[in-house]
Amino acid sequence: MKFRKNNxxxxxxxxxxxLLTFSIPANALLTIQITQGVEGAQPIAVVPFATDKLxxxxxxxxxxxxxxxxxxxxxxxxxxxxxxxxIGSPHDGGTVRFGDWRLVNMDxxxxxxxxxxxxxxxxxxxxxxxxxxxxxxxxxxxxxVASDTRxxxxxxxxxxxxxxTGQRGAFDTRIAYVTAxxxxxxKRQFRLNIADSDGFNEQTILRSSKPLMSPSWSPxxxxxAYVSFEAGRPQIFVQQVFSATGQRQRITDYSGLxxxxxxxxxxxxxxxxxxxSGNPEIYLFELRTKQLTQITKHPAIDTEATxxxxxxQLVFxxxxxxxxxxxxxxLSRNKPASRPRRLTFEGDYNARAVxxxxxxxxxxxxxxxxxxQIGVMDLSNNTLQVLTDSRLDESPSFAPNGSMIIYAxxxxxxxxLAAVSVDGRVHQRIEVQQGxxxxxxxxxxxx
Amino acid sequence: MNHKLLLAAILLxxxxxxxxxxxxxxxxxxxxxxxxxxxxxxGQIVGDGADGATTSGAxxxxxxxxxxxxxxxxxxxxRVIYFEFDSASIRNEDRAAIQAHAEYLSQHSxxxxxxxxxxxxxxxxxxxxxxxERRAKAVRxxxxxxxxxxxxxxxxxxxxxxxxxxxxxxxAWQQNRRVEITYKTR
Numbered sequence: 001m002k003f004r005k006n007n008x009x010x011x012x013x014x015x016x017x018x019l020l021t022f023s024i025p026a027n028a029l030l031t032i033q034i035t036q037g038v039e040g041a042q043p044i045a046v047v048p049f050a051t052d053k054l055x056x057x058x059x060x061x062x063x064x065x066x067x068x069x070x071x072x073x074x075x076x077x078x079x080x081x082x083x084x085x086x087i088g089s090p091h092d093g094g095t096v097r098f099g100d101w102r103l104v105n106m107d108x109x110x111x112x113x114x115x116x117x118x119x120x121x122x123x124x125x126x127x128x129x130x131x132x133x134x135x136x137x138x139x140x141x142x143x144x145v146a147s148d149t150r151x152x153x154x155x156x157x158x159x160x161x162x163x164x165t166g167q168r169g170a171f172d173t174r175i176a177y178v179t180a181x182x183x184x185x186x187k188r189q190f191r192l193n194i195a196d197s198d199g200f201n202e203q204t205i206l207r208s209s210k211p212l213m214s215p216s217w218s219p220x221x222x223x224x225a226y227v228s229f230e231a232g233r234p235q236i237f238v239q240q241v242f243s244a245t246g247q248r249q250r251i252t253d254y255s256g257l258x259x260x261x262x263x264x265x266x267x268x269x270x271x272x273x274x275x276x277s278g279n280p281e282i283y284l285f286e287l288r289t290k291q292l293t294q295i296t297k298h299p300a301i302d303t304e305a306t307x308x309x310x311x312x313q314l315v316f317x318x319x320x321x322x323x324x325x326x327x328x329x330x331l332s333r334n335k336p337a338s339r340p341r342r343l344t345f346e347g348d349y350n351a352r353a354v355x356x357x358x359x360x361x362x363x364x365x366x367x368x369x370x371x372x373q374i375g376v377m378d379l380s381n382n383t384l385q386v387l388t389d390s391r392l393d394e395s396p397s398f399a400p401n402g403s404m405i406i407y408a409x410x411x412x413x414x415x416x417l418a419a420v421s422v423d424g425r426v427h428q429r430i431e432v433q434q435g436x437x438x439x440x441x442x443x444x445x446x447x
Numbered sequence: 448m449n450h451k452l453l454l455a456a457i458l459l460x461x462x463x464x465x466x467x468x469x470x471x472x473x474x475x476x477x478x479x480x481x482x483x484x485x486x487x488x489x490g491q492i493v494g495d496g497a498d499g500a501t502t503s504g505a506x507x508x509x510x511x512x513x514x515x516x517x518x519x520x521x522x523x524x525x526r527v528i529y530f531e532f533d534s535a536s537i538r539n540e541d542r543a544a545i546q547a548h549a550e551y552l553s554q555h556s557x558x559x560x561x562x563x564x565x566x567x568x569x570x571x572x573x574x575x576x577x578x579x580e581r582r583a584k585a586v587r588x589x590x591x592x593x594x595x596x597x598x599x600x601x602x603x604x605x606x607x608x609x610x611x612x613x614x615x616x617x618x619a620w621q622q623n624r625r626v627e628i629t630y631k632t633r
Contacts, residue, residue, distance in 0.1 A: 211608035213572060233603050257580055260573040273573065280577040301577040317574050324574055352571035365571045372569055392615065394571055410615060
């Protein structure tokens with residue numbers, strides 16, 4: 001009897017150990033999985049780079065990062081390393097036997113080598129080949145330091161992607177997002193996080209017991225504007241993302257709403273929603289002079305402004321027609337130059353629009369019959385395509401090359417992130433280990 | 448021998464409980480175990496309470512001794528106003544409660560409230576912040592109309608960011624579409 005009791009006590013202890021193990025707020029890693037890919041993804045073989053001469057090995061394997069980048073895009077189907085080994089291990093153009101790769105129907109081949117040039121300094125040299133033409137498409141060498149190994153791999157992926165698709169790669173970018181966790185005392189904790197576009201290097205740049213909302217990247221990718229309720233009311237802040245001290249500035253503290261901050265393409269203004277007049281209206285806030293220009297004036301809700309990439313137009317959500325729909329207003333010298341014109345007519349709810357980087361598409365939350373999904377409108381003919389098929393999708397954000405849209409959704413009663421290609425063919429699921437994840441914002445391209 | 452067994456039977460649960468308490472103290476994750484014990488005790492107290500139900504029944508009349516805002520039988524104890532989806536219209540059944548708060552506020556000029564507007568999770572977040580504000584302002588408007596003074600009323604909207612019920616169905620959504628009336632001063 002005693003033994004059994006003790007046993008139970010011990011298993012209780014184990015439970016505690018397990019709880020502690022799983023609840024440590026360590027770097028919750030994002031994992032990204034392709035849930036639906038494109039048929040006819042292009043076959044490519046990335047031969048493991050020669051690294052045998054290194055005195056200090058690299059902290060990460062360049063080739064496996066490149067392979068997972070290319071596979072994640074849904075547009076490439078990298079050959080497994082064990083299959084590559086049976087065909088050959090060339091490290092430069094001179095030793096490639098194209099005939100062997102043609103036999104296994106490889107379209108493209110990437111080979112390379114890494115040299116050590118200092119204690120923490122390296123140089124990678126790589127060449128990309130069109131196997132059927134037997135031709136080199138590009139050959140480059142880059143210096144890098146050990147701590148930049150992952151970025152170096154993403155840059156190589158970007159180059160391969162651009163050479164083979166004609167579109168810039170967006171692997172060397174970041175994602176900002178908000179997580180909400182509930183601790184043991186049922187207390188909520190909100191975090192503003194950033195991670196690399198493949199989910200690595202998650203870093204928390206702000207924690208609060210009150211809600212955090214609406215992160216928006218500055219066009220130079222160095223700052224985030226966001227809304228924090230830390231004072232018990234919403235205020236807009238701008239924070240330096242990469243400064244060690246997390247230097248930040250409170251931008252607004254008007255009575256009522258202070259929300260939906262979005263940077264102008266030239267980085268000089270924030271469009272935002274304020275209700276200091278008694279009603280939510282859209283304003284432009286000039287960061288240098290702190291001057292406000294009111295853009296909308298209507299007793300309905302006007303919010304969620306987004307700038308066209310040329311800076312000449314704002315699209316926003318308004319329920320002036322009875323239900324939330326999207327409207328556009330032209331700007332001239334950052335003042336309204338037209339009456340707002342309604343843009344969306346399909347479904348019973350269209351909100352939180354965002355322009356594609358080329359300005360040709362508008363992604364939005366599209367609500368119809370109680371389901372909220374991500375839709376994309378082609379602005380040349382105003383046709384709407386619904387890209388997702390769950391019921392609580394929100395917060396779309398374009399990859400800076402326009403290829404994918406990342407958004408927030410709900411899966412197994414948890415807030416998670418997902419991504420879909422703009423043609424709706426590639427679907428990715430992005431998971432964190434704990435908490436609800438929401439409001440993803442994809443950073444601009446690195447300079 | 449029998450005595451030893453008896454002793455063990457008495458001591459062991461105590462040992463277990465002590466262990467659990469220690470664990471509970473170290474880490475909130477084990478509080479569940481501790482709670483169970485408390486609940487068992489509490490069950491008896493509830494039983495006692497049931498015997499005394501007549502007493503609280505007697506209190507339910509107009510003879511409530513405490514502050515009117517603490518009287519669970521008073522309409523003033525109703526401090527949450529619920530809404531239809533994407534709407535800020537106040538339902539008829541909530542008007543009496545709002546009127547009671549308005550009367551209380553007009554009779555107690557030093558009293559003040561925060562009106563916290565909330566929405567369910569559907570639709571976009573910033574739109575919901577605006578919708579929550581609209582709900583808070585609808586309640587504010589009615590309170591003003593019925594005798595409260597603007598300086599007694601403060602509004603804030605949390606949109607869908609601070610749900611009362613976790614869940615992704617109409618049940619939870621209805622509980623989340625609300626305005627909470629919180630007294631800051633009486």
